[in-house]
Amino acid sequence: MSFFDYLSARRDHLIELGLEHIQVVALSIAIATTIAVTLGVLVYRRPRQAQIVLAVTGMFLTIPSYALFGLFIPLVGLGWQPTVLALVMYALLPIVRNTITGLQGVDQAVIESAQGMGMGPWRRLFRIELPLAWPVIMAGIRVSTLILIGITAIAAAVNGPGLGQDIFDGLARIGGASALNLVLGGTLGIVALALLFDAAFAGVSRLTTSRGIRD
Amino acid sequence: MTDPSHHSDRSSGGEPMIRLEGLTKRFPGQKELAVDDLTMHIPDGEIIVLVGPSGSGKTTTLRMINRLIEPSSGKIILEGEDVTSIHPDRLRRRMGYVIQQVGLFPHMTIAQNIATVPKMLGWDRKRIAERTDELLTLIRMDPETYRSRYPKELSGGQRQRVGVARALAADPPVILMDEPFSAIDPITRGGLQDEFLRLQALIKKTIVFVTHDIDEAVKMGDRIAILRERSQIAQYDTPEHILTHPVDDFVRDFVGTGAAIRRLSLSAVDSVKWAEWPVAQLPAEVAQVREVLGRSGKSAVLLLDEERRPLRWVDGRALESSDRLSVEPGAIALPTVLPTTTLHSALDEMLKSGYGSVIVADAGGHYQGVVDLETVLKAVHDMREEVVVPAQDWTPEEVVASP
Numbered sequence: 001m002s003f004f005d006y007l008s009a010r011r012d013h014l015i016e017l018g019l020e021h022i023q024v025v026a027l028s029i030a031i032a033t034t035i036a037v038t039l040g041v042l043v044y045r046r047p048r049q050a051q052i053v054l055a056v057t058g059m060f061l062t063i064p065s066y067a068l069f070g071l072f073i074p075l076v077g078l079g080w081q082p083t084v085l086a087l088v089m090y091a092l093l094p095i096v097r098n099t100i101t102g103l104q105g106v107d108q109a110v111i112e113s114a115q116g117m118g119m120g121p122w123r124r125l126f127r128i129e130l131p132l133a134w135p136v137i138m139a140g141i142r143v144s145t146l147i148l149i150g151i152t153a154i155a156a157a158v159n160g161p162g163l164g165q166d167i168f169d170g171l172a173r174i175g176g177a178s179a180l181n182l183v184l185g186g187t188l189g190i191v192a193l194a195l196l197f198d199a200a201f202a203g204v205s206r207l208t209t210s211r212g213i214r215d
Numbered sequence: 216m217t218d219p220s221h222h223s224d225r226s227s228g229g230e231p232m233i234r235l236e237g238l239t240k241r242f243p244g245q246k247e248l249a250v251d252d253l254t255m256h257i258p259d260g261e262i263i264v265l266v267g268p269s270g271s272g273k274t275t276t277l278r279m280i281n282r283l284i285e286p287s288s289g290k291i292i293l294e295g296e297d298v299t300s301i302h303p304d305r306l307r308r309r310m311g312y313v314i315q316q317v318g319l320f321p322h323m324t325i326a327q328n329i330a331t332v333p334k335m336l337g338w339d340r341k342r343i344a345e346r347t348d349e350l351l352t353l354i355r356m357d358p359e360t361y362r363s364r365y366p367k368e369l370s371g372g373q374r375q376r377v378g379v380a381r382a383l384a385a386d387p388p389v390i391l392m393d394e395p396f397s398a399i400d401p402i403t404r405g406g407l408q409d410e411f412l413r414l415q416a417l418i419k420k421t422i423v424f425v426t427h428d429i430d431e432a433v434k435m436g437d438r439i440a441i442l443r444e445r446s447q448i449a450q451y452d453t454p455e456h457i458l459t460h461p462v463d464d465f466v467r468d469f470v471g472t473g474a475a476i477r478r479l480s481l482s483a484v485d486s487v488k489w490a491e492w493p494v495a496q497l498p499a500e501v502a503q504v505r506e507v508l509g510r511s512g513k514s515a516v517l518l519l520d521e522e523r524r525p526l527r528w529v530d531g532r533a534l535e536s537s538d539r540l541s542v543e544p545g546a547i548a549l550p551t552v553l554p555t556t557t558l559h560s561a562l563d564e565m566l567k568s569g570y571g572s573v574i575v576a577d578a579g580g581h582y583q584g585v586v587d588l589e590t591v592l593k594a595v596h597d598m599r600e601e602v603v604v605p606a607q608d609w610t611p612e613e614v615v616a617s618p
Binding site for chain 1: 303305314319324366378381
């Protein structure tokens with residue numbers, strides 16, 4: 001069976017896996033963004049705490065993904081839960097780092113004038129600092145998303161959702177009839193998703209950034 | 216050029232707008248006090264300039280007034296109310312704040328920037344929109360054109376004007392300005408200063424203005440406080456007094472050598488005694504003009520037309536070569552200044568034209584008098600003796616040849 005015949009025969013299956021893949025990445029990124037931006041806001045004015053946060057989240061990224069997924073099995077079992085948990089941990093660093101960088105990069109004069117006009121800390125954060133840091137934070141989210149799309153494939157090892165299932169299936173019966181097609185289908189699917197997400201991010205980033213600070 | 220009338224000494228009876236009582240600031244970890252027991256009264260509706268060398272604590276002092284820096288001790292009284300311990304955001308919404316780097320919000324439009332404080336105060340949308348347009352008009356930026364632009368689309372000078380408009384938005388009684396024009400190129404700066412004085416003549420706010428530039432202080436201030444280290448007031452007085460009667464060597468050194476010239480930009484042409492100059496009004500006979508010239512002992516007669524508008528200078532030689540005045544060739548009667556022009560500008564005109572004198576004419580171009588170099592020198596001398604030179608009721612003696 002040629003690869004193209006395989007694709008048309010397994011279309012529905014691939015689309016289903018692809019949608020699962022998207023869902024698990026989107027969910028993990030949403031959770032990670034909430035945690036990471038909150039952490040960034042908490043520490044960006046405190047250099048020592050910022051360093052600790054960056055060191056810890058940086059360490060998460062160095063844990064081999066295969067091992068991390070496995071480590072969660074005794075705690076939360078198989079399937080979605082260990083997958084999302086591990087993915088969130090991987091996504092933190094780029095977002096935290098960019099949140100801190102973005103917030104620290106806001107022009108001091110802008111903050112002083114906001115303060116001088118009687119804008120309280122919360123209003124300052126939501127009206128001024130976060131909107132100005134937003135393009136940088138967004139870039140972090142984009143990097144994290146691309147990383148997760150790749151790593152999610154490994155989640156199949158713990159029965160996680162997504163295109164990784166086909167890759168693992170294929171690898172398990174290497175030499176068999178459709179082994180190569182399975183691996184190729186999963187892999188190319190992931191590449192296609194990455195391109196799709198990247199394009200979507202470019203659009204969203206533009207739409208959510210004020211015209212006044214766009215390049 | 217600046218209208219010097221804002222320098223006139225307004226008597227400020229009653230409660231000052233701001234009272235600083237024993238204001239002191241010690242920054243943690245520093246031995247020296249940044250501001251040491253500063254007491255100062257800031258009268259309503261005037262521009263008070265805090266000026267001093269760097270490190271004199273003038274910016275710290277300004278930032279203590281809106282409590283961006285909390286005083287270590289002392290009191291801030293605003294309109295009779297002790298605001299030393301009210302919520303700082305409430306205090307700051309009653310004081311406009313303009314800084315050197317402007318600090319416009321780059322992600323907001325000009326209109327949104329100006330609307331910042333009104334929005335926090337909960338004004339409705341219609342009122343905010345009207346106020347924004349009103350302020351843009353006030354700073355001479357067309358609302359239609361600029362309302363929806365972003366700060367990056369404006370020049371440095373325009374940004375600073377928007378910064379001022381933003382500070383004025385909710386009509387606060389007080390505006391604090393920290394070196395607002397220092398980052399602007401010198402040519403634009405002069406224009407911005409003039410425009411701000413024009414604005415202040417309309418809005419009559421109480422303005423505390425920090426600068427390190429004594430020229431700017433003299434130009435902008437109704438009163439100047441010269442500060443030395445730890446915000447000690449060396450002298451707090453009108454610009455005229457500070458220039459003419461510096462209390463000590465510190466003030467004298469700080470005011471510097473250009474003081475005599477600076478004084479000239481504080482007085483208008485109509486505040487000094489004008490030179491006596493022979494004039495002749497058309498229609499006039501040559502013989503009469505010749506007689507006027509002879510009696511005056513000057514080198515030329517100023518010829519006026521039937522409407523008493525200066526025509527030209529006529530000297531003895533020109534009178535000899537012809538006996539009809541109307542076609543007489545003579546030097547064109549320039550330069551002309553208004554009575555409200557400053558002596559500094561008048562002197563400038565004199566030097567530029569090379570005549571050694573300028574003609575004073577009113578807005579309609581009618582002849583008022585002549586100011587010459589001697590007049591200016593005498594004015595400088597008089598200022599040293601007596602600070603306020605009262606405007607003269609005196610009109611220069613003139614001879615009008617009868618037809």
